[in-house]
Amino acid sequence: MANPRAAQWRNHTGITRPVLDSTVVLTSRPAWTDHSTYLVQQREQCIAAADNDPSSPRPSLEKAPPLHQLLSIADLQESALRVLSPKAISYYASASDDEITKHANSRIFQSILLRPRVFRDCTSCSLSTTIVGNKVGIPLFVSPAASARLAHRDGETGIARACARFGALQVISHNASMRPADIVNSVNTRTSMSDAASPYGHESNLPPVSFAWQLYVLKDLATSERILAEIKKLPQIKFIVLTLDAPFPGKREADERHKARDLRTGGAQAQPQVWGTEAGLTWHKTLSWLVRHTDLPIVLKGLQSWEDVYLAASLAEPQQGQQYPFSGRLRGVILSNHGGRALDTTTTPVHVLLDIHRFCPEVLSKLDILIDGGIQRGTDIVKALALGAKAVGIGRAALYGLAVGGEDGVARALEILAEETTTAMKLLGVTSPDELRPHHVSLCSLSSQLTRAVFIHFCSRGRQ
Ligand SMILES: Cc1cc2nc3c(=O)[nH]c(=O)nc-3n(C[C@H](O)[C@H](O)[C@H](O)COP(=O)(O)O)c2cc1C
Numbered sequence: 001m002a003n004p005r006a007a008q009w010r011n012h013t014g015i016t017r018p019v020l021d022s023t024v025v026l027t028s029r030p031a032w033t034d035h036s037t038y039l040v041q042q043r044e045q046c047i048a049a050a051d052n053d054p055s056s057p058r059p060s061l062e063k064a065p066p067l068h069q070l071l072s073i074a075d076l077q078e079s080a081l082r083v084l085s086p087k088a089i090s091y092y093a094s095a096s097d098d099e100i101t102k103h104a105n106s107r108i109f110q111s112i113l114l115r116p117r118v119f120r121d122c123t124s125c126s127l128s129t130t131i132v133g134n135k136v137g138i139p140l141f142v143s144p145a146a147s148a149r150l151a152h153r154d155g156e157t158g159i160a161r162a163c164a165r166f167g168a169l170q171v172i173s174h175n176a177s178m179r180p181a182d183i184v185n186s187v188n189t190r191t192s193m194s195d196a197a198s199p200y201g202h203e204s205n206l207p208p209v210s211f212a213w214q215l216y217v218l219k220d221l222a223t224s225e226r227i228l229a230e231i232k233k234l235p236q237i238k239f240i241v242l243t244l245d246a247p248f249p250g251k252r253e254a255d256e257r258h259k260a261r262d263l264r265t266g267g268a269q270a271q272p273q274v275w276g277t278e279a280g281l282t283w284h285k286t287l288s289w290l291v292r293h294t295d296l297p298i299v300l301k302g303l304q305s306w307e308d309v310y311l312a313a314s315l316a317e318p319q320q321g322q323q324y325p326f327s328g329r330l331r332g333v334i335l336s337n338h339g340g341r342a343l344d345t346t347t348t349p350v351h352v353l354l355d356i357h358r359f360c361p362e363v364l365s366k367l368d369i370l371i372d373g374g375i376q377r378g379t380d381i382v383k384a385l386a387l388g389a390k391a392v393g394i395g396r397a398a399l400y401g402l403a404v405g406g407e408d409g410v411a412r413a414l415e416i417l418a419e420e421t422t423t424a425m426k427l428l429g430v431t432s433p434d435e436l437r438p439h440h441v442s443l444c445s446l447s448s449q450l451t452r453a454v455f456i457h458f459c460s461r462g463r464q
Pocket residue numbers: 091092093105143144145146173174175214243301336337338339340341372373374375393394395396397
């Protein structure tokens with residue numbers, strides 16, 4: 001008989017099966033407990049039960065099912081939570097405060113409905129597009145995430161090689177667990193051009209893999225300048241992503257609890273959180289500094305309001321002959337709330353995208369608008385593109401794939417999303433990402449969440 005507590009678990013998380021073996025009694029999740037803490041507690045409870053009863057399965061020794069049996073990102077996540085250490089779960093899955101933003105990021109996609117068209121020839125369908133001028137085989141990039149080796153020894157090189165198999169772009173984190181040179185050189189550009197060697201190859205003639213590098217400007221500017229000089233030597237890195245939404249650490253309680261427990265049990269010393277990111281960044285000062293230290297295009301990550309996107313676009317293409325040192329170099333923005341890890345209860349990137357349509361639609365043709373946060377399905381990708389995003393990023397989905405199968409696990413995550421996106425596009429009646437338009441989505445079930453002005457604006461555009 002189904003475990004009623006497991007059913008409750010399903011209701012809370014949308015995950016289709018209980019994360020841990022049902023022979024272990026699951027503590028029902030108090031409404032106030034944050035999700036990541038709950039995951040860690042469940043896993044530790046399970047390990048403790050296994051220690052007391054040798055016949056009980058120990059999750060860390062459980063084998064994940066073969067990759068081809070994992071059919072969705074949720075399946076990958078569930079398997080990853082079986083194999084990751086409690087420390088890794090608390091770091092990867094955690095988000096700030098009550099994790100409202102983290103969950104809202106995903107939920108908003110479920111509230112947007114699709115509007116298929118018929119009598120469109122969709123016999124062939126291509127996912128190719130460009131991101132900041134770089135050809136990609138799929139409108140998807142792997143967002144920067146620190147410490148990939150916590151998931152699997154392949155680390156960031158596993159992500160890089162998986163991306164090469166799909167022509168996807170990887171944004172390497174400032175806090176990557178491997179050197180940028182080792183990551184970009186782990187990919188043989190020639191093999192990434194063809195799908196011949198790859199069981200997961202998605203399209204033939206894939207573009208060569210491209211990388212971007214994510215920068216946190218440090219308090220010690222000289223160190224940032226030295227790192228930028230190193231990045232300059234890597235031609236595979238095509239643009240710099242400057243993260244702006246985390247000048248201070250968000251309050252990630254699952255992570256803090258884990259560190260405190262480690263300390264109590266005499267485990268690894270809890271380090272005081274090193275947060276060297278400069279909090280005094282400003283538009284003109286920081287961008288002028290940055291263009292002095294890199295020749296690459298710049299993308300700003302962590303924008304959470306249409307006003308900031310408007311400002312970025314105005315500085316990128318100033319009117320009336322005005323020119324800034326960084327004009328022309330600012331090429332895109334990533335609407336992102338750091339996967340809910342910075343400020344909790346902020347708007348989602350999708351809300352910002354909708355505001356852009358209402359208040360400054362011209363920015364869509366001035367900058368590449370990218371988004372990340374909460375992407376779980378190909379339909380999420382299609383909805384973001386229909387609303388004007390050039391491509392979407394995945395953070396945790398790639399880490400969970402990495403945890404389950406290293407490079408092959410990340411490739412499986414990309415394969416699932418590529419196939420789901422292709423299916424969604426064909427069923428909508430479009431054959432390339434550029435054909436997706438706002439009229440392919442309906443925001444009816446979002447009406448209570450949008451300002452009246454944005455909602456009316458969209459309803460009228462939807463009919464065009
Ligand atoms: C474990 C983890 C580490 C992260 N590290 C970074 C980082 O070093 N730099 C950064 O700009 N964003 C970082 N992020 C945020 C991601 O780039 C991305 O915005 C977020 O994960 C997207 O949400 P998703 O995980 O729901 O896909 C991190 C996210 C996670 C989950």
